[in-house]
Amino acid sequence: MPKLPASKKKVTIAKKANKKTASTQKKAVAPTKDIDPRYPIGQQPSLTGTINPADLKSAIATIAAFPKHLHKAVHKLKDKKLDTPYREGGWTVRQLVHHIADSHATALFRIHKALAEDNPTVPGYAESEFAKLADYADPIDSSLAIIYGTHARWVALLESLTPKDFDRTFRHAERGVQSLGFVTVNYEWHCKHHLAHITTLRKQKGW
Numbered sequence: 666m667p668k669l670p671a672s673k674k675k676v677t678i679a680k681k682a683n684k685k686t687a688s689t690q691k692k693a694v695a696p697t698k699d700i701d702p703r704y705p706i707g708q709q710p711s712l713t714g715t716i717n718p719a720d721l722k723s724a725i726a727t728i729a730a731f732p733k734h735l736h737k738a739v740h741k742l743k744d745k746k747l748d749t750p751y752r753e754g755g756w757t758v759r760q761l762v763h764h765i766a767d768s769h770a771t772a773l774f775r776i777h778k779a780l781a782e783d784n785p786t787v788p789g790y791a792e793s794e795f796a797k798l799a800d801y802a803d804p805i806d807s808s809l810a811i812i813y814g815t816h817a818r819w820v821a822l823l824e825s826l827t828p829k830d831f832d833r834t835f836r837h838a839e840r841g842v843q844s845l846g847f848v849t850v851n852y853e854w855h856c857k858h859h860l861a862h863i864t865t866l867r868k869q870k871g872w
Contacts, residue, residue, distance in 0.1 A: 702752035705861040709854050716846035721831065724853035729820045731856040732813045735765065738863045739805060746872060747805065751862040756796055758866065761859055763801045764792060766808035766815070772852055773819050779835040779845055780826075789839040823849060 739747070739762060747759040756764065771790070778785045795801065831846035866872075 702865075703755070704858070705865045706854075706857050709851065709858070712847055712850060716831065716844070716850060718828075720850050721846060724850045725820060725823050727853040727856050728816060728823070728849075731860070732809075732816050734856075734860055735762070735812065735863075736809060738860060738867070739809075742872070746870075749866065749870070751866045755862075758863055759805055760796045760801050761862055762805040762812075763803070763808045764796060765859055766811040767795060768792070768855065769819070769852070770811060770815050772848065773815055773822070775835055775837075776819075776822065776845055776848065779833045780830065784834050784836055784842070786836045786838060789837060 739758060742758065748757050750757050751761065767790075775787045778787055826845070831849070832844055834842050834844050836842050
């Protein structure tokens with residue numbers, strides 16, 4: 666399995682932000698004792714205000730480390746365990762890994778579009794229908810390789826961006842205009858969200 670190269674570049678996100686204007690408000694739904702198994706770390710944060718440089722730095726670090734964490738989470742799981750749903754009626758571990766590969770490759774494509782074009786429109790896709798396709802039953806090695814490669818390029822690109830670049834936008838066909846700063850922070854949550862699906866399942870099952 667290819668290893669994610671350690672980046673030696675510093676994250677060039679922003680000059681020190683004005684404390685009055687650069688505050689990212691992360692309003693995630695706090696998990697209760699009866700945690701919704703769909704959202705083991707809480708629902709996706711509702712981001713308001715200006716993205717804080719510290720939040721971007723954290724998000725990039727999470728995206729960089731994610732492939733290794735995911736690989737560790739699925740290491741040595743045989744087919745029976747890979748085909749176990751993370752919750753009743755939910756995707757299997759295998760489907761989660763394939764979904765992550767598709768989702769994160771799509772995210773990188775959208776970022777490229779936003780950097781190369783002026784506020785392009787990008788399509789959504791039917792995630793639940795993708796998960797029913799034949800290749801979502803395939804071994805996970807190919808998707809792990811995609812995730813390693815995608816994240817290596819993704820992090821290298823993010824580390825090259827200026828504050829102005831993070832303000833660039835695309836128009837999601839279903840969710841409206843999104844800046845690259847917001848997309849980056851949202852994908853930090855996405856990484857942790859799906860990783861927790863797998864690690865929580867393993868803990869519950871004693872794997």
